[in-house]
Amino acid sequence: MKWSSCISNLPDARLAVEDILSEIRSDFAAADVSQSPDFLFITISAYFHGKETAVFQRFKEAMPTTMIIGTMADGVAGNGIEIEAGPAMVASAAFLPGVELHPFYLQLDELPDADSGPGPWHDWLRIPPANDQAFLLLVDPFHGQIDALLEGLDFAYPNTAKFGGLVSGASVQGGNFLYLDGNVFHQGVVGMSMQGLHVDMVVAQGCRDISPPMAISHCTRNHLEKIDGRPAMEVLTQLLNHLSEADRARAKKSLFIGITLDDPDPLRDGGVLVRNLVGVDYQSGAIVIGADLHEGQQIRFMIRDREAASQDLEFVLEDRAGPKPLGAMLFSCLGRGEFLFKTPNHDSGCIEKVLDVKATGFFCNGEIGPVGSSSQIHGYTSVIALFAPLKDV
Numbered sequence: 001m002k003w004s005s006c007i008s009n010l011p012d013a014r015l016a017v018e019d020i021l022s023e024i025r026s027d028f029a030a031a032d033v034s035q036s037p038d039f040l041f042i043t044i045s046a047y048f049h050g051k052e053t054a055v056f057q058r059f060k061e062a063m064p065t066t067m068i069i070g071t072m073a074d075g076v077a078g079n080g081i082e083i084e085a086g087p088a089m090v091a092s093a094a095f096l097p098g099v100e101l102h103p104f105y106l107q108l109d110e111l112p113d114a115d116s117g118p119g120p121w122h123d124w125l126r127i128p129p130a131n132d133q134a135f136l137l138l139v140d141p142f143h144g145q146i147d148a149l150l151e152g153l154d155f156a157y158p159n160t161a162k163f164g165g166l167v168s169g170a171s172v173q174g175g176n177f178l179y180l181d182g183n184v185f186h187q188g189v190v191g192m193s194m195q196g197l198h199v200d201m202v203v204a205q206g207c208r209d210i211s212p213p214m215a216i217s218h219c220t221r222n223h224l225e226k227i228d229g230r231p232a233m234e235v236l237t238q239l240l241n242h243l244s245e246a247d248r249a250r251a252k253k254s255l256f257i258g259i260t261l262d263d264p265d266p267l268r269d270g271g272v273l274v275r276n277l278v279g280v281d282y283q284s285g286a287i288v289i290g291a292d293l294h295e296g297q298q299i300r301f302m303i304r305d306r307e308a309a310s311q312d313l314e315f316v317l318e319d320r321a322g323p324k325p326l327g328a329m330l331f332s333c334l335g336r337g338e339f340l341f342k343t344p345n346h347d348s349g350c351i352e353k354v355l356d357v358k359a360t361g362f363f364c365n366g367e368i369g370p371v372g373s374s375s376q377i378h379g380y381t382s383v384i385a386l387f388a389p390l391k392d393v
Helices: 013-030 052-062 118-125 146-156 232-241 245-254 306-319 337-341 346-355
Strands: 002-008 039-045 067-073 076-078 081-083 089-095 100-106 133-139 161-166 178-180 183-185 189-195 198-204 207-209 214-220 223-227 255-260 272-281 286-289 298-304 327-333 359-364 367-371 374-378 382-388
Touching: 002 013, 002 076, 002 327, 002 359, 013 052, 013 089, 039 052, 039 076, 039 359, 052 067, 067 100, 067 133, 067 189, 067 359, 076 089, 076 346, 081 346, 089 327, 089 359, 100 118, 100 178, 118 146, 133 146, 146 161, 146 374, 161 198, 161 327, 161 359, 161 382, 178 189, 198 306, 198 367, 207 255, 207 306, 223 232, 232 286, 245 255, 245 298, 255 286, 298 306, 306 337, 306 346, 327 346, 327 367, 337 346, 346 359, 346 382, 367 382
Parallel strands: 039 067, 133 161, 327 359
Antiparallel strands: 002 089, 039 089, 067 178, 076 081, 076 359, 100 189, 133 189, 161 367, 178 183, 198 382, 207 298, 214 223, 214 298, 223 286, 255 272, 255 298, 272 286, 327 382, 367 374
């Protein structure tokens, strides 16, 4: 197995493509791999809007037997470098002996019935369930069925990694660009089933607790009404009054709630779903959360800041127990990068420092990754997929 992560910031699209192709050929030659990659994941920056189809066609012409998937995004990451504005093109090329790749395109208004069992999902994707299977998903964000898609995939393909992102290349419906092996789409989902390799998932949410775990006593959908038997606003007000002045200032800008789904050690085993506090229902005193709630769930109030996000990423990378990765994909929130860390290449640099692997990916409008045993859409998060041969497990 061989992975190559390449990047070009040349402003001429044709020269940038040739720059990437040259890097891939050089990397493969250095590894004594004489054939074309089996898999190519490409992201180009929005700087190349209007030229994206020609760019991807050139990659396909150069590597006609390679399975190619990609998109356009507001910022990209590759070869240890993150470019958040201006011309940029990145590619992850992989030689994957023994790995089966199954591409698919999905229209989200065609989801199988949630009560029909897993069979219709397998038929819809035309992909049977298998061991050692993972799903890469590139999603147009202008659709309301994304959560239902992830729930259905978890149901039909349990115990498999689902990773990727909501693309960020356009601000209007129909403006995004999705590419799959010769075909261009402007809505829906392009994806790839990858069977026969080991995939480790790392999710760095970048938050720290400002409260102990507490239980939801009463809620209505996304309205949090009572915590540990007390009015929710009363609990939150008391909590904020006991914070340091610095943390109170942070809470005004970045206060979140962590919802434990199914993991007894949520912060360090990926079992917390972090969601925004949308507002307050002053009539009832309820706190409005950006997710549906259930009585009995454990929650904690959290804040996000630069130091917490940096420490969290390094911790979860160092804490993983899988084999040494040969390749990596990075799906990071548009709210991270230099906006949060005030320094370039933060997440990519941390991955390279801790794991000695270079990640390829893009800045997303939402990141797809696990929370415990379920797949979720995250925000302000970095989702990292790490790839290794099965023989190394």
